Amino acid sequence: MCSWKGKEMIESKGRFSLVLGACFSALCLAAPASAVACANSDVTPNALVCQGFYSGNLLSNSPADIFAQTTHLAGLGFAWNGNWNAVEKISGLGGSHSVDFATMLHGISYVAFHFGNGTGGPGNVTAFYMIDAGASTDVLTLNYNASSNAVLYSTGTVPEPASWALMIAGFGMVGAGLRRRRDFATA
Known part of the structure; x- marks a missing residue:
């Protein structure tokens, strides 16, 4: 159960709200x-x-x-x-x-x-x-x-067609770059 801390709780509204919120969640929200x-x-x-x-x-x-x-x-x-x-x-x-x-x-x-x-x-x-x-x-x-x-x-979210096109173009450029690097290394 929630305990009351007397004068200390009255003087500190923020702490009181925090304790009250914790008590509410423990008692009211814990179970359906x-x-x-x-x-x-x-x-x-x-x-x-x-x-x-x-x-x-x-x-x-x-x-x-x-x-x-x-x-x-x-x-x-x-x-x-x-x-x-x-x-x-x-x-x-x-x-x-x-x-x-x-x-x-x-x-x-x-x-x-x-x-x-x-x-x-x-x-x-x-x-x-x-x-x-x-x-x-x-x-x-x-x-x-x-x-x-x-x-x-x-x-x-579902990507827009322009996003799909940009992604495919990016993969194509990466693939072309890798292929070019491989061709350059064998030459």
């Missing part, structure tokens, strides 16, 4: 709050890994929620910098099974969903997923009703 755990099959395409279900809607920019999101994404192996303005957010899903992100998802992508208390859902919980979106998709299908919010944190 729901009796039901998330599953890789909660979303299609199937997730590779999931974290949750965690009590409440953690998908906001409050300091406590940013801390929770960062912690749970780290559990998936993703280091998020906490920049709420750099993520794609969808709110007001109204229980929809389909989540259509404006950004095309490629390869490994990190997303989170909040499910409300509607019928057919897991309750007022949030879950975090690492998904392999394959070559490209922008629609994810949820296997629960009661979806309310979604956040896309990161998705893989």
Whole structure:
């Protein structure tokens, strides 16, 4: 349990916040709050890994929620910098099974969903997923009703055609240089 250090804690707001944050993470974030755990099959395409279900809607920019999101994404192996303005957010899903992100998802992508208390859902919980979106998709299908919010944190990148051309030209130049060096050495 968290201990109270009396006057020393009152005098040092920074230290108090740090201890309070540590207590919050140890007591509230250590284990999922729901009796039901998330599953890789909660979303299609199937997730590779999931974290949750965690009590409440953690998908906001409050300091406590940013801390929770960062912690749970780290559990998936993703280091998020906490920049709420750099993520794609969808709110007001109204229980929809389909989540259509404006950004095309490629390869490994990190997303989170909040499910409300509607019928057919897991309750007022949030879950975090690492998904392999394959070559490209922008629609994810949820296997629960009661979806309310979604956040896309990161998705893989696909090189532009100009990048491919530059890379191929670079390999060609390296190959030509090696061949020329070999021809020069034998002459």
